[in-house]
Amino acid sequence: MGLEDKLPSGVLLSTVEGLAGYMRKSSVWPATFGLACCAIEMMALGSAPKHDISRFGMERFSASPRQADLMIVAGRVSQKMAPVLRQIYDQMTAPKWVISMGACASSGGMFNNYAIVQGVDHIVPVDIYLPGCPPRPEQLMDAIIKLHTLIGDTKLGPNREAIIKEVELAALNAKPTIQMKGLLA
Amino acid sequence: MTDFNESANIEKKISGQADINSVPFTEVEQPGPASLAQQAKGFWVTFSTMFKKNQTVQYPDVKAPTAPRFHGRHQLNRHPDGLEKCIGCELCAWACPADAIFVEGGNNTPENQLSPGERHGAVYQINYLRCIFCGLCVEACPTRALTMTNEYELADDKREKLIFEKEDLLAPLRQGMLAPPHPMYPGMTDTNYYNGDVKEAHPSQSESGQGVN
Numbered sequence: 001m002g003l004e005d006k007l008p009s010g011v012l013l014s015t016v017e018g019l020a021g022y023m024r025k026s027s028v029w030p031a032t033f034g035l036a037c038c039a040i041e042m043m044a045l046g047s048a049p050k051h052d053i054s055r056f057g058m059e060r061f062s063a064s065p066r067q068a069d070l071m072i073v074a075g076r077v078s079q080k081m082a083p084v085l086r087q088i089y090d091q092m093t094a095p096k097w098v099i100s101m102g103a104c105a106s107s108g109g110m111f112n113n114y115a116i117v118q119g120v121d122h123i124v125p126v127d128i129y130l131p132g133c134p135p136r137p138e139q140l141m142d143a144i145i146k147l148h149t150l151i152g153d154t155k156l157g158p159n160r161e162a163i164i165k166e167v168e169l170a171a172l173n174a175k176p177t178i179q180m181k182g183l184l185a
Numbered sequence: 186m187t188d189f190n191e192s193a194n195i196e197k198k199i200s201g202q203a204d205i206n207s208v209p210f211t212e213v214e215q216p217g218p219a220s221l222a223q224q225a226k227g228f229w230v231t232f233s234t235m236f237k238k239n240q241t242v243q244y245p246d247v248k249a250p251t252a253p254r255f256h257g258r259h260q261l262n263r264h265p266d267g268l269e270k271c272i273g274c275e276l277c278a279w280a281c282p283a284d285a286i287f288v289e290g291g292n293n294t295p296e297n298q299l300s301p302g303e304r305h306g307a308v309y310q311i312n313y314l315r316c317i318f319c320g321l322c323v324e325a326c327p328t329r330a331l332t333m334t335n336e337y338e339l340a341d342d343k344r345e346k347l348i349f350e351k352e353d354l355l356a357p358l359r360q361g362m363l364a365p366p367h368p369m370y371p372g373m374t375d376t377n378y379y380n381g382d383v384k385e386a387h388p389s390q391s392e393s394g395q396g397v398n
Binding site: 051108109127135 | 284
């Protein structure tokens with residue numbers, strides 16, 4: 001396989017994994033993707049001294065997607081904005097994460113109409129869903145902390161590949177949204 | 186005007202008349218470096234900031250309380266004897282502008298008495314990915330079953346986890362409450378419940394011996 005064979009067993013996939021996760025989660029730079037009123041709360045977190053996002057190692061909102069690791073989709077995504085959002089996501093360098101901030105980004109919220117994408121997870125894979133209309137900055141911080149836990153637990157190498165395969169298989173076998181009943185539909 | 190001047194300059198340039206002296210300019214007096222006292226005054230602002238109170242909220246360590254009437258997660262309340270207040274009328278679901286609430290009513294039977302009166306909420310779901318925390322459901326509730334808490338840390342990584350079931354929303358059992366289903370307080374009707382005549386679970390309805398009514 002490579003490096004894994006040369007090192008003592010377990011070092012690369014436990015110690016290094018933990019270290020890499022710690023480093024990754026401590027410097028996540030968000031891309032600016034404010035679309036509506038949630039963006040105001042996001043800016044309150046990002047640039048104001050009251051809710052200092054730098055405390056989480058997120059120094060600044062990156063205006064260029066290439067330098068960003070985290071996309072905070074803040075606000076309602078219209079059908080016209082959807083391809084733009086996907087392009088920004090594609091331009092971000094892996095590993096990358098997405099927080100769907102607010103009711104509108106997560107599910108369309110109260111805008112259940114033809115103009116709004118009913119949940120940004122139709123377009124990009126979402127790691128953390130954040131309810132609220134709009135969520136207060138503390139809620140966004142809470143989402144970021146929960147995302148940090150996720151990032152810290154990220155697997156590396158063969159473990160990661162196995163998980164990706166598993167997730168892919170589960171997604172292929174999942175029940176389509178159109179067949180779901182109740183509130184999940 | 187500028188276009189006219191430029192074209193005029195080009196014409197001059199072509200004819201060989203343009204030179205540096207033909208370009209108009211105004212002389213500006215440069216102030217030079219600020220005096221030491223002025224610089225110190227500027228740096229004093231920076232220096233004195235060190236002794237100012239820090240405005241940053243230390244969120245995960247220090248959680249500042251929200252406004253008392255903050256719209257947070259919902260709660261399904263109970264009567265003082267532990268019976269649920271929700272009667273499954275679906276008025277909250279009808280009031281919801283985002284269609285985030287799903288309610289299905291059920292009939293109360295002597296064996297399965299969840300709330301005083303005839304009906305209870307059998308299924309109660311709130312989709313927090315749709316909910317806009319407007320509180321119209323709370324206004325619509327005729328029995329004051331639905332209220333809002335100040336809890337706001339709701340983020341999660343799966344859609345399914347953010348659809349809260351009745352068990353997630355029900356208020357915890359307090360002192361003197363008994364987990365439903367259990368019969369209504371002996372000798373009391375549902376009207377008595379709404380008038381606040383029932384203060385606690387009847388002593389005969391202990392944890393073991395339910396249904397002495």
